Amino acid sequence: MSGYAVQQLLDTEAVSLYDVVCDGACRHKSGEECAHGAHLVFPYRGVFMHHLGGGRDAVAEPNQVMFFNGDEGFRVSHPVDGGDACLSLSLSPDMLAELTPKDQTRGRPEVAFEAQRRGIDPRAQALVALLRHSLTRGTIETLEAETLSLTLVRRALGEQTSHASAGSWGRTKLVDRAKLVLASDLGRRWTLAEIADEVGVSPVYLTQVFQQVEGVPLYRYQLRLRLARALDLLDQYDHLTNLALDLGFSSHSHFSAAFKQHYDRTPAQFQRSVRAQA
Known part of the structure; x- marks a missing residue:
């Protein structure tokens, strides 16, 4: 079973940010896990596989944002050595609903993402790094961190700044x-x-x-x-x-x-x- 190290970087009424590092010891599919509420996961180091029911698998790496829905079971595996590290971001339900385009969600009262992942642009990658480094060092005020987090979500969900995977x-x-x-x-x-x-x-x-x-x-x-x-x-x-x-x-x-x-x-x-x- 893989080992996780989780560090809380920010926790306000609007935004929660966690730095999650996995050692990658679990090379095959893990036991089923379940997220508590929808959140966006931005891998910034290494790679893992994200497995959903019905054979829906996706490679999670730093060119992608991964979507985790509340009460939706998932498994992970690490086919490549080295584990992974991610910035995990969640917003208040009202803010997430306001920021998420309707065509990217399922018809549920709470926000549930339709896609398993989206490609992100270089500026989103830079925001992930800036948030993580600044919050870890304590060199950023809470208000600025919240604002940058919302900017990151907009870029990750925007049609002009992200890319939905296409093809069979x-x-x-x-x-x-x-x-x-x-x-x-x-x-x-x-x-x-x-x-x-x-x-x-x-x-x-x-x-x-x-x-x-x-x-x-x-x-x-x-x-x-x-x-x-x-x-x-x-x-x-x-x-x-x-x-x-x-x-x-x-x-x-x-x-x-x-x-x-x-x-x-x-x-x-x-x-x-x-x-x-x-």
Whole structure:
């Protein structure tokens, strides 16, 4: 059975935030669990599988927000070593209902998400990191943390800032296998042929299906996984060149340019912002 470490980061009438770290010891499906109320889970490190009834499985990793509904049983598993870490966010029922588009919910009195997951954009990833680092360090006021949390929910649910997975069940499963290959070694410089061989299809077919299901090319998806990992690790590195190389970038300049393009600030600027004193 996997072990969990849970740290409460924020708890107000409007917003609750928890940092949840799982050691990943449970490689196969866990026993059934049940969430108490709807909440959004933002993985920021590692990967896990989220299993619902009816064979509905999804890969949970830092390019996604996962939806957990109240009183809906689920299981988790860890097909890749290393466990996972997530920011878990819940809102008051009234606020969640106000923020959630009606076409993303089921017909129930309380909010219940229709989808199992949605792809999020780089700015949502940056908000996850900023909230987590700032609340852990105590460098953010409650009102600002609440406001940023609502902004994060809007981005995670917005049609212009998130992406619903598209494609048939079989194609989605194929893409999930490719995601697990990428997540198994973020620092490796995979070739298209190597990934395609791992999942058992041709490189051409893999690129076509991945683009259809996720809405972004495979190479960009991998880049965003690496950058999300950088957001998690920035506070632990004094020399950013070492971080860049550990994550598979060819140089510090390559890493810095990609980071700035996605998050509108350089790694050094983001690092200074999370290390700032209140």
